[in-house]
Amino acid sequence: MRHSDVLVVGAGMAGLMAAVTAAKSGASVSVLSEGAGVISIGSGAVDFLGYVNGKKITDNPFNHLSELGEMHPYNIIGAENIKNAFASLVEISNANGYEIKMNEEGLNxxxxxxxxxxxPTYICSxxxxxxxxxxxxxxxxxxxxxxxxxxxxxxxxxxxxxxxxxxxxxxxxxxxxxxxxxxxxxxxxxxxxxxxxxxxxxxxxxxxxxxxxxxxxxxxxxxxxxxxxxxxxxxxxxxxxxxxxxxxIPPGVGGYRLRHALINEAKKLNVKFIENCNVQRAVIENGKCKSVIALHNNIAGALETEYTADNFIIATGGIIGNGIASTPDKVYETIFNITIDSPVSVEERSDKNVFGSHLFARFGVKVNSKLQALDSKGSPLYDNVFFAGNTIAGYDFPTEKSGYGVACSTGYTAALSALASK
Ligand SMILES: Cc1cc2nc3c(=O)[nH]c(=O)nc-3n(C[C@H](O)[C@H](O)[C@H](O)COP(=O)(O)OP(=O)(O)OC[C@H]3O[C@@H](n4cnc5c(N)ncnc54)[C@H](O)[C@@H]3O)c2cc1C
Structure with missing residues (x-):
């Protein structure tokens, strides 16, 4: 059994950003991941917010956050966390061989x-x-x-x-x-x-x-x-x-460069990567997560391994990443089995227009400002579990052009919440 101060599940943009942020503060951090995440095949151009309600933004995207509604992850974590996360991402990437930058006037x-x-994209090479x-x-x-x-x-x-x-x-x-x-x-x-x-x-x-x-x-x-x-x-x-x-289109190369830079930084900070392993479920004791149970795909006949930690960050992606699963009966988060609100009829989960705003794109775990999952009454489900990236509900990254932006800023914020609860 291994123990970490912070255990991150998922090695996409959200998981890597969370791992580096937590490790920078001296925490011992492990990352369990099954695959390399969408970052490895994406363009590497970090979208923050390109469109609101189908309308292209031509001024500073920060001016439009209020139009996204209070349940949008950007409004849940607040502008300060977004700014700090982006500044940190640029610093990490530039220090590790992939030079990226923001527009000096704050525009896309x-x-x-x-x-x-x-x-439109916010941070790019x-x-x-x-x-x-x-x-x-x-x-x-x-x-x-x-x-x-x-x-x-x-x-x-x-x-x-x-x-x-x-x-x-x-x-x-x-x-x-x-x-x-x-x-x-x-x-x-x-x-x-x-x-x-x-x-x-x-x-x-x-x-x-x-x-x-x-x-x-x-x-x-x-x-x-x-x-x-x-x-x-x-x-x-x-x-x-x-x-x-x-x-x-994938493989977009830029994402591969960005991932390489984040992993370089994580390794300098002694983050432990355990790859090819599928986290199957969590062990809950007295309202807290004690451990997660993982199966190592690369070891034939492998037994389940238990990983304990003080705090857990779940950055397993949405429907694409496998953090959220959708069946005709229900939609649920895959490790804690949290039920996600969704229409019973599968047809209603998507839009007839293939490039439209699909409901399934917004499926995810409802969270508070610490990024803890909430139950149906709005109370935190587990004190020491924080969600990040596409696992979180309430945004539609393809139509907003907000993919890496939400993943980066919520990964960063989840790490701060985990550090504060030590
Ligand atoms: C083709 C494509 C291109 C894109 N291009 C861009 C772009 O150019 N710019 C942009 O800003 N956004 C882009 N996006 C959106 C953006 O890539 C995603 O919104 C973002 O990467 C989501 O990151 P994430 O870390 O939340 O999830 P993911 O990248 O999906 O990572 C999830 C991680 O969790 C792991 N995982 C899942 N379940 C388990 C489990 N049970 N046990 C262990 N590990 C698990 C996965 O293996 C993976 O490592 C693109 C998306 C796609 C699909």
């Missing part, structure tokens, strides 16, 4: 996707910040041969529909693949890993130099490296044009 950045659409090319007159949208996810000719058609690009000439091109035709579909992470090596970096530099002649700006898929991204991107910026990495 514009990111451009691999499909030529634009999206310089390469993802497409606001830098809004004044460019001649832009090249470049893909890579056999990289199926990037179709630059289609992306150009899409980008030309935006007023912000109305005055620009935008063309497309394909960089020659370093691998030729591959036995399986090539993705952005394959290329980014290749670019980490000197040979791969030289390939990218040479292909870009040839393709970019005469252009003010070049947009490429996120392939400037994984662990060597910052060094490589800095060097590529000297080629004489503005280089932008589009945000991509």
């Amino acid at each position: 950045h514009t990111a451009i996707s691999i499909a030529g659409t634009t999206k 310089e390469s993802n910040n497409a606001s830098r090319i809004l004044k460019a007159k001649k832009i090249l949208f470049a893909g890579v041969e056999y990289l199926k996810d990037s179709q630059p000719a289609l992306a150009v058609k899409q980008a030309k529909q935006y007023k912000i690009f109305a005055d620009a000439e935008i063309n497309s091109a394909l960089l020659k693949s370093p691998f030729g035709k591959t036995h399986r579909v090539l993705n952005c992470l394959d290329l980014a890993r290749y670019v980490d090596k000197e040979e791969g970096f030289n390939w990218l530099k040479s292909e870009l130099s040839k393709a970019a002649a005469g252009y003010d700006a070049v947009i490429i898929p996120p392939i400037c490296g994984t662990i060597n991204y910052t060094k490589h991107f800095k060097e590529l910026q000297n080629l004489g044009f503005i280089l932008v990495e589009a945000v991509s």
Whole structure:
């Protein structure tokens, strides 16, 4: 049996942020996780709040928090915690090789996707910040041969529909693949890993130099490296044009870089990672969580292992992460078996419009300002258990563009609550 001051379940954005925040204050922290979380495949562009009620925000997102309603996680934890969490994330990431930043005026950045659409995001790397090319007159949208996810000719058609690009000439091109035709579909992470090596970096530099002649700006898929991204991107910026990495569908590479930075920091702080293990249930004694029981997936015939802690942070994600499960009979949180309010009819759980605001996206555990789960009367269920990220109810990250923002800020706040209850 292992004991920690703080035990975090889940190693996505919320769990990693919680683990690092708690460990920074000297607590002994363990992280139990089954998988790597959505952060490992996402774009790494940290969305805070891009839309409210379908309307795009053009001023500071903090001005719009009150429109989200008091049950939204941002309003439950408050603006101060959000600001401190974002500042801490930027500091951690920059200290660990992935340079990211906020807009100095407190506005959202514009990111451009691999499909030529634009999206508002709050914290991102310089390469993802497409606001830098809004004044460019001649832009090249470049893909890579056999990289199926990037179709630059289609992306150009899409980008030309935006007023912000109305005055620009935008063309497309394909960089020659370093691998030729591959036995399986090539993705952005394959290329980014290749670019980490000197040979791969030289390939990218040479292909870009040839393709970019005469252009003010070049947009490429996120392939400037994984662990060597910052060094490589800095060097590529000297080629004489503005280089932008589009945000991509999974694997988005930027999220992989961000995860790497957070894990680096956690390891410096002696956080213990126990991976490939599924937390099956919690042991409750006298209204408190005593331990969680985990099964190690990578050990054939493994027995259940008990992990005790003073405080627990549950950052197991929503329906995607497996923190919330939905069956025709009920919707529930998967470790404590907390019932989640939901319509009986499964049809009512989603919107007919596939890009609409789906009720299931808001499913989660109802919490108080300490992020403790609440019972039906509004009282905390367990004093020493705090929830973070997509496990929490009341927000719809795809339509709001608030995914990593809520995960980061609630992970940070859950750690503060756990430390305060020591
Ligand atoms: C494809 C995709 C792209 C996205 N892109 C962006 C983006 O560009 N910007 C943005 O801001 N947001 C984005 N989002 C949203 C954002 O990624 C999520 O809102 C956020 O990552 C949720 O983080 P989380 O830590 O709460 O959960 P998750 O990332 O889902 O992590 C859950 C963790 O808990 C673990 N876990 C679950 N159950 C158990 C268990 N029983 N035992 C042990 N471990 C368990 C999982 O293995 C995982 O480690 C995207 C989402 C998706 C699906």
